[in-house]
Amino acid sequence: QSALTQPASVSGSPGQSITISCTGTSSDVGGYNYVSWYQQHPGKAPKLIISEVSNRPSGVSNRFSGSKSGNTASLTISGLQAEDEADYYCSSFTTSSTLVFGGGTKLTVL
């Protein structure tokens, strides 16, 4: 199972919005509404911020939103804040009944 494709890095200024893409295939992202997004700060464990394409777990800021079109899912962060600077990973359920992750995107808040 090949990793999902994410941009290596994105950046934005405080207050702006950014979008991170996550591209897979019809065997994973395109085949199921089981795309999740995780935030990982340096030296910390990943934290679930979006599940099932667009659902936010309790306690996650509504500045985070998710969507999907075809084989590509997207994470949008609005009103960027310094604390949003982190690595972001997408994942998807697959036709093999396994999970596959993206390569990760480093978000820099300028």
Add this chain to the structure above:
Amino acid sequence: EVQLVESGGGLVQPGGSLRLSCAASGFTFSSHWMHWVRQTPGKGLVWVSRINSDGSGTSHADSVKGRFTISRDNAKNTLYLQMNSLRAEDTAVYYCVRGGKTVVDYWGQGTLVTVSS
């Protein structure tokens, strides 16, 4: 509060074995599927293995199939990963992760496994 505490990592020679453990608390362990996910230092996340809630079904990534075995003891609220025939490319931080069939939610802090001579 959900807590997942991994142990058992360390330095091992190529071809050697290690058993990772994960002590779970703060939730009904026997009701959740569990996973192991690894992260190579400075790189991305890779799903390794998963086990269903009663331990009757498991799945492993192709890269570890035949070498790694996931198991659990619901009476002890503990998840395990037996790793045999270790290779240099298995060097990573191994995370114990709670989840279901299609998503993982809570992550432990990870344990570092280094395979080197």
